[in-house]
Structures are given as C-alpha cells and as structure tokens.
Amino acid sequence: MTGGAVYIVGMGIVSSLGLGxxxxxxxxxxxxxxxTTASPFxxxxxxxxxxxxxxxxxxxxSPPRTHRLARLAAxxxxxxxxxxxxxxxxxxxxxxxxxxxxxxEQQIDDPKRYGxxxxxxxxxxxxxxxxxxxxxxxxxxxxxxxxxxxxxxxxMLRCGLARRVLAGGADSLCRxxxxxxxxxxxxxxxxxxxxxxxxxxxSVAEGSAMLLLSLxxxxxxxxxxxxxxxxxxxxxxxxxxxxxxxxxxxMRAALDDAxxxxxxxxxxxxxxxxxxxxxxxxxxxxKTLFGPGLPPASSIKGATGHPLAAAGAxxxxxxxxxxxxxLIPANVGHRTIDPALGIxxxxxxxxxxxxxxxxxxxxxxxxNAAMIVSRTARPLETSPSASDRPGLxxxxxxxxxxxxxxxxxxxxxxxxHACRGVLAGGALAQGLAPRLIRRLKRLPQMALxxxxxxxxxxxxxxMPVMVSxxxxxxxxxxxxxxxxxxxxxxxxxxxPTDFIGSVHNAPAGQIAMLLGAKGANVTTSGGDYSxxxxxxxxxxxxxxxxxxxxxxxxxxxxxxxxxLFDASVRLAAQPADGGGGLxxxxxxxxxxxxxxxxxxxxxxPADGVKTLVQALxxxxxxxxxxxxxxxxxxxxxxxxAQRQLDSFLELSRFQGAVIDxxxxxxxxxxxxxxxxxxxxxxxxxxxxxxxxxxxTDQALNGKGVLVLGLGDFITAIRIVPS
Amino acid sequence: xxxxxxxxxxxxxxxxxxxxVNPEDIQEDxxxxxxxxxIDSIDVLEMxxxxxxxxxxxINNKELGAKVFATLRTLxxxxxxxxxxxxx
Numbered sequence: 001m002t003g004g005a006v007y008i009v010g011m012g013i014v015s016s017l018g019l020g021x022x023x024x025x026x027x028x029x030x031x032x033x034x035x036t037t038a039s040p041f042x043x044x045x046x047x048x049x050x051x052x053x054x055x056x057x058x059x060x061x062s063p064p065r066t067h068r069l070a071r072l073a074a075x076x077x078x079x080x081x082x083x084x085x086x087x088x089x090x091x092x093x094x095x096x097x098x099x100x101x102x103x104x105e106q107q108i109d110d111p112k113r114y115g116x117x118x119x120x121x122x123x124x125x126x127x128x129x130x131x132x133x134x135x136x137x138x139x140x141x142x143x144x145x146x147x148x149x150x151x152x153x154x155x156m157l158r159c160g161l162a163r164r165v166l167a168g169g170a171d172s173l174c175r176x177x178x179x180x181x182x183x184x185x186x187x188x189x190x191x192x193x194x195x196x197x198x199x200x201x202x203s204v205a206e207g208s209a210m211l212l213l214s215l216x217x218x219x220x221x222x223x224x225x226x227x228x229x230x231x232x233x234x235x236x237x238x239x240x241x242x243x244x245x246x247x248x249x250x251m252r253a254a255l256d257d258a259x260x261x262x263x264x265x266x267x268x269x270x271x272x273x274x275x276x277x278x279x280x281x282x283x284x285x286x287k288t289l290f291g292p293g294l295p296p297a298s299s300i301k302g303a304t305g306h307p308l309a310a311a312g313a314x315x316x317x318x319x320x321x322x323x324x325x326x327l328i329p330a331n332v333g334h335r336t337i338d339p340a341l342g343i344x345x346x347x348x349x350x351x352x353x354x355x356x357x358x359x360x361x362x363x364x365x366x367x368n369a370a371m372i373v374s375r376t377a378r379p380l381e382t383s384p385s386a387s388d389r390p391g392l393x394x395x396x397x398x399x400x401x402x403x404x405x406x407x408x409x410x411x412x413x414x415x416x417h418a419c420r421g422v423l424a425g426g427a428l429a430q431g432l433a434p435r436l437i438r439r440l441k442r443l444p445q446m447a448l449x450x451x452x453x454x455x456x457x458x459x460x461x462x463m464p465v466m467v468s469x470x471x472x473x474x475x476x477x478x479x480x481x482x483x484x485x486x487x488x489x490x491x492x493x494x495x496p497t498d499f500i501g502s503v504h505n506a507p508a509g510q511i512a513m514l515l516g517a518k519g520a521n522v523t524t525s526g527g528d529y530s531x532x533x534x535x536x537x538x539x540x541x542x543x544x545x546x547x548x549x550x551x552x553x554x555x556x557x558x559x560x561x562x563x564l565f566d567a568s569v570r571l572a573a574q575p576a577d578g579g580g581g582l583x584x585x586x587x588x589x590x591x592x593x594x595x596x597x598x599x600x601x602x603x604x605p606a607d608g609v610k611t612l613v614q615a616l617x618x619x620x621x622x623x624x625x626x627x628x629x630x631x632x633x634x635x636x637x638x639x640x641a642q643r644q645l646d647s648f649l650e651l652s653r654f655q656g657a658v659i660d661x662x663x664x665x666x667x668x669x670x671x672x673x674x675x676x677x678x679x680x681x682x683x684x685x686x687x688x689x690x691x692x693x694x695x696t697d698q699a700l701n702g703k704g705v706l707v708l709g710l711g712d713f714i715t716a717i718r719i720v721p722s
Numbered sequence: 723x724x725x726x727x728x729x730x731x732x733x734x735x736x737x738x739x740x741x742x743v744n745p746e747d748i749q750e751d752x753x754x755x756x757x758x759x760x761i762d763s764i765d766v767l768e769m770x771x772x773x774x775x776x777x778x779x780x781i782n783n784k785e786l787g788a789k790v791f792a793t794l795r796t797l798x799x800x801x802x803x804x805x806x807x808x809x810x
Binding site (some may be wrong): 183184185200237238239276334420435438439492493494495496497500 | 740763764766770775782783784
C-alpha cells in the first residue's frame, strides 16, 4: 500500500472564466474580471449584484444547472479515458435547488419534476454517465466542499479502496445563495475585491471542476496532490475564528500530510472571498504560519467570484495550471492594501516557475480545508497494513425515532412494535438548553440531541474531536421557510437565520460548536445511504489518528418537501423521521463492538450482490461473522431491493435472522443510522429479540450484525464484537 | 419614541425567539448585542430585515449597524429619524 501523493491524471473546469483549461488559463493570464449581472433566474432587487456566471448554451431545467456544470467538467477530466473511475467524490451545496426554486415558485407539485433535487443526484448522474459502479460520495461542507471531496478521494486512493477516483465540486447560481448571502450582508455591491482595504464582501458564482486522481502517474508529467488537511473552527455558524485558528490548523495539517514545510510553498492560493471577516482571519492565519517568509499570495475570487462548493476543486485545477504552465494568478479586483491585513497580494499575473502551491478553502460552520499541489514526486511510503490497524470501536450511541430517544426506540423495536412517526418538538429537544436551540429548526435539533445523548457520560478524553454527519435532504424546514418567505416578499425580505440553517452542513457545525470538536467536520448526502457515506468518511479520516469521531445521520420529515423529494416517503404508511449517532474511536478495546463499512457499490450491475457477498468473505465469512442481518429496503425501490435480498440470501446461504427494519422505523433517509444503533444494542444483549423473528430470542453466539442497504446502491455495515 | 421602543421590544423578543426574555426585560440603554439577552450578530441581521420590512429603514452595512444597534434607544432613534412614515 502506498501513502503520500496522488496524481492528477485528468482535469476539467468550467467557471465564469470559461470552459476548459485553455480558456481558464487565458483569462488568468489576462487577469480578466468575469463578474457580470447575468443571472439564471429573475431578480426583483432594485440593483443587480455582480455574480460569476457561466454561459450555458442550453438553459432548460433538466437536468438542473449544477448537474450540467458537473457534466461539463467531468467530461473533460475523463476525456480519452475508456475505463470508468472506481469511485466518485463530489462536493456540492446546491444539487437541483435552482430547478426546485422555480417549480416551487410556480406551485408545481408533481414530484417527478423534483426528481433531481437531491445533492447526491449530481454525483449519481456522473456515475451513470461514466459507468462507475463503486462508491459515489457527496460531500456538502459549504464553501470547502470541493476541497473536502478531494481530501476524501485521496484517502480512498491511499488506503487502496480505489485506484482511480473522480473528485471535485459543482455549484450553480441559485436564489438560495444569491439572496441568502445578501441577507447576511456578505455581498460586495461593486463585485468582490479580495484583500482590498475597501472590500465589502464576496460575489456569488457558479462552476465546476473535476479531477481524475490516481496512484499511478498519467502519460504526461502531471502535477500531484501531495497533502490535504481539514479542521473546524467550532466557533460560529457563519463568522470565521477572528485569529484564523481553524484556518491555521487546516494549513498545518495539509503541510504535515504532505511532509513539507512552509518554505516549500511557492504560491498561496488564498480562499480570499472578499468578505471583511474571512480575509482578515485568513490573513492573520497565513502571516502567523509563514512568518516573514510569506510567498506570493492571491485570491482568484475577484476574477471568478465565489463558486462555493466548486471553489476548492476549481482552485486545485488552478494550482495545477500554475505549476504546469508557470503562472501565479493575480488578485483581480484589488487596489489598495489593507493595513489591517498587512498582506500585499500579487496584483498582476506573474509568469514564473512554480513547484508547490497551497490552496485554502474555508466554509460556513468553520469548515476549513487546505490542499497542497506539487510537481515534485514524493517517495512512496508504507502505511500499516489493514490487518494491523484497529477497528472503529463504538464508545457511545444514541438514536431517535417517532417512539422517542434510544431507550424508547429500543423498547418499541425489540418488542416488534413500530417506532415510526414524527416525534414532537419538546421530546426531540429533551436535554437541550432553550437558548441553544432558539434559532434551530428540526434537523439541527435532531443532530444536537443525538450528539448530546451519544456522548452522555463519556470520559473527556473520548469526547469527539471530529464529526461526520450524513443527511439525505438536509434542513428541509429552513430551506422551505427561506424560499417561502423569499417568494412571499417578492425577494425583498429573506431570513438570514433560515439561510444559515439551510446549508446541509449546519447541523454538523452545531454539533462541533456544542462539543468543541475542532477536527475534521464532514457532511455527506447520499439519499438512503447518507449514513454509510458518513461512516466511510469517518473511516478515511481516522486512518492515522485515534481522535474520537461522532458519526451520525438524520433526516427530518417536512410536510411539503419530504413527499415531493423522497419517493419512499410518498409510499410510506405514515410520516416518519429520525436518526442515529455513534461515537467512534480507532483503538483496541476488548468487549466493545466495532463498526466498519464493508461494502458500497451500485445496485445496478447484475453482479452487484455477488460482489457484496465476496466482500463479506462468501458464505463461510457470513456464517462465521454474522448472527443477524438488518436490511433496509427503501419503499420506492422495494421490488429491486427484494430481488437483491433474495439473491443475497441465496448466494450467502445465510440462515440467521433477517430483520426488515424500515417496516418498524418508517421511511426516511437516516433510517440505517437507527438500524446501526439498534444492531449495536443487540450485540450488547447478545441476542436478536424474539418478537423480531416471530419466536424466541435468537442468541448471536458472539457473532455480529450486518446492516445491509439495498436499492439504488448496495451497502453493508459490519457491527461485530472486537 | 416610547411607543416605538415598546413596539420594538415586543418584535425583538418575537422574531429572535429569545427564551425566558420578556419585552420589559430589554433595557433601553443597555448593550443590545453581546449582553445578557444573548443577542448576537445573526440576530442583528434578522432585526435588519425586520426594520427594513416594517419601517422601510435600511441598515445595510456593518459599520452603520454597529452604531445603530448599540442600544435599543439608539436603534429607536435611528428608525425615528429615517422612517418615512413615523412622525418626528
């Protein structure tokens, strides 16, 4: 197994600067400011705010704009490549929201039209087009999404989970971000002027960049990503830490990951959004870290605008272009040095040889990422083999369903009773201080409740440092309320609080703030497999550390949006929501249970189930390790999932208990997280409760429980005694 | 002015969903932001929207906001001064 660098063997980019590497390079060489008042949706404000828009020939609604931008970048990155990537990791915050906004505005209630709303649908679209049948992961950590996606892709390559990964980010302009950032007074009416003394904010933009990453070099001398680091401020929902503590931690982590020092950096590609607070805190962090030897630095967001989730990926490509073609891009829009920052950015493009670039991406919720692109090949390192590495031990757990919190849910479920339903707000927020949740609607309250209860009674040294949170649909209440008020007030008075709460990573940010978790903070979104994605991310982030991580997934039921977006919800007997969370730590612990994601692949291929059974060690492996299977058969895919289950039972010759858990938990995205918590409880009692198998208790005999996800994807979570 | 102050107290408690705070708990000359009430920068933005919507007064940058939102009295005075529909 190799560690260290991964090669960029293909790149694709589309932004307000243009389509493809050459148009991008041309715009950068000419320091072109690509901010305009073009907008893909009607704007009723008295004054247009400059944006970084992409000229798309086809302006239809299907597929949504983010999907089209991602396709443009992916097609370039995969050009001339016959073999599909082993995995896809995409960062996005918008998914199909632009289309959803238009439909919602027109009061269209045909669910088919909302079919590509989900964030995960962008990466799934790329997977279908490229023939990728492996893991398809969607990351949503606001403006650092693209960089975090690349970090996770590196992790997959380094641990041998994949040999070639398509990774990047995509976001389209939409009402939510345009009016949302404006409501936060974070938009510069004259266009972004990063680092300038008179800067007043950012310019929202759109775009996509995709990188085909591989452990093996491509044909040409291709740049590599040699390190990446993540951190969380755990400070404020929208404002960065004033001294840039989190930004510095991410940059340090990236340097450590790459095994280089600050003196090796030739160019710093700053996050530099142009907001007063971001640029100040980033400047402080960079100055503290680099001291007097600050290399040339610039932000390109005065040229491109801020393409949000795409920013990290776009700037990784710009970093690679810098190295490949010898260019330090200008900090377009900058006129006057801000004495408060004490940084003089590069104001005209510099043609010179560049070997190593540091690129920053910071997001709402204090989600920070830093990445290092380099031309210098690093020697391969030997990582400890998988068998030497301890598993992820379960230190704490909590779940939430219509029946209540963990104890109530377990009692109902183990008695074979339905625990599906929508828990009332008061019961949901039990144990949370009123002041803590006064601005939080349903999903963030669920997330905090899971975190508080899972960490209840846990020793200080086992409290989570990192957070990995999965959600299929994000904060539906906040998203709905924001859009509703935007429409009702003719775009005049959108709620800043709802905008802040609407971002998918808001719940994980709230958890980090509550627990002071300053390590990596990741939010994944992949429909019914969002918990599995969060678990995969957690596994990758803990390869080199014993820092505890809180892994959870939850989804809220929203009376308008849930049935519009989620086909399984439409088929459900009654509304339901909930989630589950596990506090995990990589260590040996006798008597504790361990959790691992054993498989994640597409549900489409004919041999999908066969691959799953092989991954589990065949019939012998199944029999040796598992006493029960909890299986998730999403209502919307019940026939397909049932066929997959029949095939699984035939191939694995599994004779133990099989529990169809959604019949009891109800239909919602985070249901497999509830199932995983309940599986852990079963391990604790050593048996499958009789009512679940229509008879008496079935002893597990020291074996584990497999939590199987079927339908569009086939996933398997292994929960076993250590 | 007193009527405006009383009105603002009710609105603030209502839109900010401040738990355990009654309108009369807001002191006219105490720090409005960062004090015991727990009002922070996000609340300020929410108040900005409310003031624009209900009184037609825009407070669209941070520097101005810092002055206007110093206390409830400074806020009321600013609205009084700028609002097209309020008698002076």
